[in-house]
Amino acid sequence: MMTLSDGDPIWFELVASDPAAAATFYASVYGWTTHTSPVAEHGGYIVASAPDGDGVAGLMAPPPGAPPAGGWSLYLLAHDIATTLARAGDLGGRVVFGPMDIPHVGRFAVVLDPQGIPFSIMQPFAQDAARPFKQMPGAHGHAVWIELATPDPDGALAFYGGLFGWTKAGAMAMGDMGEYAFIGTGDGRPGAIMSSTLTRAPQHWNSYFLVPDIHAAIAAAEAGGGKLIQGPDPIPGGDFSANIIDDQGHQVGIVGPGGNAAA
Structure with missing residues (x-):
């Protein structure tokens, strides 16, 4: 393990x-x-x-x-x-x-x-064999990405870097929305940090869970009283990401392939 x-x-x-x-x-x-x-x-x-x-x-x-x-x-x-x-x-x-x-x-x-x-x-108290966060193909239902939207990305990276040893492991330019800075920890890349001010995203930690078909997951969310607020957008590797508001008003992310539906 x-x-x-x-x-x-x-x-x-x-x-x-x-x-x-x-x-x-x-x-x-x-x-x-x-x-x-x-x-x-x-x-x-x-x-x-x-x-x-x-x-x-x-x-x-x-x-x-x-x-x-x-x-x-x-x-x-x-x-x-x-x-x-x-x-x-x-x-x-x-x-x-x-x-x-x-x-x-x-x-x-x-x-x-x-x-x-x-x-x-x-x-x-003890190490658990279960892995809620699992960046592996087919790890459906597991979290696969974490994302911090913050008014001070550099300050946040300094804080979490000092706390956990995270480093900036590259970044993706997002034009007027600043950059999407990847978190590095050893060989891992668990997530990214971005500007909440430039992207207008809520200031919070967001988590993304893997699904077999992102369009089916979005449809299920909407059928259950949820709402799509972002995406589905293509991401490196061929999958798509989206954000929903659930039936009680809470935001969370989805990652998955496009399935057979049009993006």
Whole structure:
């Protein structure tokens, strides 16, 4: 089993006002199956699995006292969460929740980066064989790309680079929208950083999940009450990317081949 590095994406989580409805929606779009965690302390947390059986995401209602808006969040790995959180503070980040334990899972905290964009850091209690983030052909239902839209791409790269060792591994020019800077971590390329100001994208971390046919996935999203807000656009390698708003108003990405439909 391949060892993961600090900063690798290890979990994806949706806070939604109706998690059961979200489970139905994403089952149709991503091909997920879902079940409620059998651990009583998890409070009805819904676990979503990809077609290959790997757990990839969690769905939950807003916890008591939390803002009702919800949305998708990204968990990044830390082998030593205390040290990583201290470093995040030194680099201009701020811990806004935790650290606290999730029974039988791990210890996590929510951090705001220097631009005020949230992400979560997790130190698992044990290494899991499942890979929610899997950049492999045919890894349908898995996340395959993460993307940060931020008002200060250079500042964000300095922060995450100092925190996780990420480097800028090339970039794609987007004209008036600036550049799409690829994140490098060892041999991996988990995602990219771009300007939220120039692209007018919401300031947030976005995650993209792989599907067998992007047009079928978009059609399923629209049939389930979602809305296409970007794409499908061709990307290097022959696939397409798109962004949708789900039936409860939360943005998330899709990647996949074009199938037989016209782009």
